[in-house]
Amino acid sequence: MNEELKIPNHVGIIMDGNGRWATKRGLMRTAGHKAGADNLKKLCIHIADKGVKYLSVFAFSTENFKREKAEVDFLMNLFFSVINKEFDFFMDNKIRVVFSGRREPLSDKVLKTMDKIMENTKDFDGLTFNICLNYGSVYEIVDTTKKICEMYKAGEIELDDIDPEFIQHNLYQDLPPLDFVIRTSGELRLSNFMLYQASYAEYYFPEVLFPDFNEDEFDKALLVYNHRDRRFGGIHENKNN
């Protein structure tokens, strides 16, 4: 009997290996980022078609500012131009776009584009596409803690209001927990990606570099997810295990 595939509600992708993809082809690293962005658009549609409701991607970490200025500038321009160029794509596909991360030191030009797409897509109920840009999980927890302390100081909440759900609601974006985190390129690290949200996620580390992580690769990943036994600290469903 063919059992139906379980579809994770929230998928996270650490899009790693763009630089290596380009270098292997004798291209500039930036060509890898461009290929990664093209791939991401196709993946978005495919992942939404599969029934995933939330997709979070790691586009730029706070630590990525340590890269050469030319690469940082290229990435910032890429974010700006992709979001502008794909405005109709997000609108037509009813994709709600949100961003996670610190606004400082992003340029006004990039921030305005981010705000515009968020505002225009905020009522869509298709895929929620969370772009982690200038993001780091440890600082997200610091920023959330400060925000909650301010609420407490202002008398808006009591200590007992603070529970795991309350913290989730006050992170950069109020998103459900991650079910499945994929990091491409074979690196076995989380690199500060959504640590609170991923506390009970399943992980998958394919060797394939992000620009090659296409629809077929995502389907392979789904099969892997379907073979995982998610217990959330409980016991095996299959008592023979």
Ligand code: FPP
């Ligand atoms: C990591 O690969 C990738 C990045 C730092 C950038 C990812 C950005 C995109 C795919 C563009 C997405 C566009 C939008 C609008 C969200 P790496 O450069 O660290 O690769 P390497 O480890 O092979 O050097």
